Amino acid sequence: xxxxxxxxxxxxxxxxxxxxxxxxxxxxxxxxxxxxxxxxxxxxxxxxxxxxxxxxxxxxxxxxxxxxxxxxxxxxxxxxxxxxxxxxxxxxxxxxxxxxxxxxxxxxxxxxxxxxxxxxxxxxxxxxxxxxxxxxxxxxxxxxxxxxxxxxxxxxxxxxxxxxxxxxxxxxxxxxxxxxxxxxxxxxxxxxxxxxxxxxxxxxxxxxxxxxxxxxxxxxxxxxxxxxxxxxxxxxxxxxxxxxxxxxxxxxxxxxxxxxxxxxxxxxxxxxxxxxxxxxxxxxxxxxxxxxxxxxxxxxxxxxxxxxxxxxxxxxxxxxxxxxxxxxxxxxxxxxxxxxxxxxxxxxxxxxxxxxxxxxxxxxxxxxxxxxxxxxxxxxxxxxxxxxxxxxxxxxxxxxxxxxxxxxxxxxxxxxxxxxxxxxxxxxxxxxxxxxxxxxxxxxxxxxxxxxxxxxxxxxxxxxxxxxxxxxxxxxxxxxxxxxxxxxxxxxxxxx
Numbered sequence: 416x417x418x419x420x421x422x423x424x425x426x427x428x429x430x431x432x433x434x435x436x437x438x439x440x441x442x443x444x445x446x447x448x449x450x451x452x453x454x455x456x457x458x459x460x461x462x463x464x465x466x467x468x469x470x471x472x473x474x475x476x477x478x479x480x481x482x483x484x485x486x487x488x489x490x491x492x493x494x495x496x497x498x499x500x501x502x503x504x505x506x507x508x509x510x511x512x513x514x515x516x517x518x519x520x521x522x523x524x525x526x527x528x529x530x531x532x533x534x535x536x537x538x539x540x541x542x543x544x545x546x547x548x549x550x551x552x553x554x555x556x557x558x559x560x561x562x563x564x565x566x567x568x569x570x571x572x573x574x575x576x577x578x579x580x581x582x583x584x585x586x587x588x589x590x591x592x593x594x595x596x597x598x599x600x601x602x603x604x605x606x607x608x609x610x611x612x613x614x615x616x617x618x619x620x621x622x623x624x625x626x627x628x629x630x631x632x633x634x635x636x637x638x639x640x641x642x643x644x645x646x647x648x649x650x651x652x653x654x655x656x657x658x659x660x661x662x663x664x665x666x667x668x669x670x671x672x673x674x675x676x677x678x679x680x681x682x683x684x685x686x687x688x689x690x691x692x693x694x695x696x697x698x699x700x701x702x703x704x705x706x707x708x709x710x711x712x713x714x715x716x717x718x719x720x721x722x723x724x725x726x727x728x729x730x731x732x733x734x735x736x737x738x739x740x741x742x743x744x745x746x747x748x749x750x751x752x753x754x755x756x757x758x759x760x761x762x763x764x765x766x767x768x769x770x771x772x773x774x775x776x777x778x779x780x781x782x783x784x785x786x787x788x789x790x791x792x793x794x795x796x797x798x799x800x801x802x803x804x805x806x807x808x809x810x811x812x813x814x815x816x817x818x819x820x821x822x823x824x825x826x827x828x829x830x831x832x833x834x835x836x837x838x839x840x841x842x843x844x845x846x847x848x849x850x851x852x853x854x855x856x857x858x859x860x861x862x863x864x865x866x867x868x869x870x871x872x873x874x875x876x877x878x879x880x881x882x883x884x885x886x887x888x889x890x891x892x893x894x895x896x897x898x899x900x901x902x903x904x905x906x907x908x909x910x911x
Contacts, residue, residue, distance in 0.1 A: 441492025493529035647780030695802030697769030760855030769803030779806030808847030860904035
């Protein structure tokens with residue numbers, strides 16, 4: 416399915432030059448970067464105006480905007496002019512990266528020396544004085560090929576920042592009883608530039624009923640049946656109900672996004688939902704996120720926000736899972752220990768009822784929610800508790816992460832890279848055996864100590880570097896990760 420709800424980045428590059436340096440040095444180095452990037456990674460718009468002063472800065476930023484650029488690279492091809500180069504970040508409405516030129520050869524260190532290594536320090540100092548946000552790579556000095564790679568690594572960061580600045584989270588709540596862990600203070604969302612619209616579950620039900628017999632339902636039913644296949648579609652009579660719900664969400668998105676370009680949902684899904692709507696919404700939620708529209712479970716607003724960040728960073732489907740249950744020792748001994756170096760405490764099972772997209776399952780199909788069937792249908796023949804998408808999550812590299820506000824309105828985040836193992840779970844739901852190095856310590860000294868909720872977002876691949884950069888750009892002061900053995904957490908008992 417097409418990712419229709421995340422930005423497309425058009426990145427431009429502006430070179431700057433201090434007026435006492437040779438301007439052609441900066442321009443020629445800029446040309447070389449563009450050539451390298453276009454050969455390896457795609458298209459980079461080259462702003463022709465080189466900036467030496469504030470008037471040049473205004474002209475260069477206008478050129479970039481007129482070309483449709485929504486992200487910028489400011490390249491110090493030599494020492495650079497501190498005032499106009501930093502004002503680019505102020506005048507341009509979008510994420511900006513700053514990089515600088517390395518010297519190319521020891522054979523040309525008179526007219527060919529640019530001193531951008533030095534200029535980058537003053538650039539950073541001036542950005543700080545102006546309280547301007549900018550993305551600066553870990554080592555922001557390089558040759559044309561080096562900088563082309565830095566620009567490529569900037570693209571998912573830029574895509575995420577653009578997305579967040581144009582995002583609205585739409586909720587249908589309130590949260591289920593005893594799910595206080597998924598608290599969602601609103602102020603930090605506004606601080607991030609994210610809009611929110613909160614609605615009642617009744618609003619959603621009224622809209623759903625208004626879509627009865629919508630002529631578009633048939634096409635979505637056919638699409639669902641094709642996606643699931645015969646084996647994964649044991650309840651074909653359920654598909655029209657679920658297709659009606661998918662249409663309801665998409666129409667609500669179109670009618671309520673308002674001034675925003677992108678939407679994520681945080682929806683109530685139990686206990687009243689299945690009986691009143693006639694199905695569990697999990698399969699529809701899985702389809703929505705496959706199209707770039709997260710629908711988080713249990714009105715988890717910061718879970719939806721995290722999922723959206725993961726979509727933008729990875730440009731791929733994501734999921735939201737409970738950090739759910741430990742791996743039994745006998746299963747670890749038989750299926751994990753012989754073929755890996757993971758300790759038992761490095762492993763756990765990530766689970767939700769069925770919101771993980773079909774493309775991320777080894778083999779999946781529509782089933783019924785066992786726990787809700789016990790609660791709402793007394794464990795009998797399932798009817799309205801059908802609609803989950805179940806199966807073991809396919810083996811893959813993953814990044815487990817979350818951006819969360821504390822109850823007193825402070826943003827914090829965690830990022831941990833690991834993998835889904837090919838180990839069969841022998842369980843129900845959308846579920847997988849996860850392994851993250853030093854997960855046991857991370858679980859105790861980050862997830863428990865910092866009071867994170869039980870939901871975590873999962874991106875399918877290793878995206879820790881980009882996620883870390885996004886959280887830093889957003890000004891998140893407290894970012895945690897799974898620290899390696901020998902690197903103690905602040906509250907970790909050194910004698911343990």
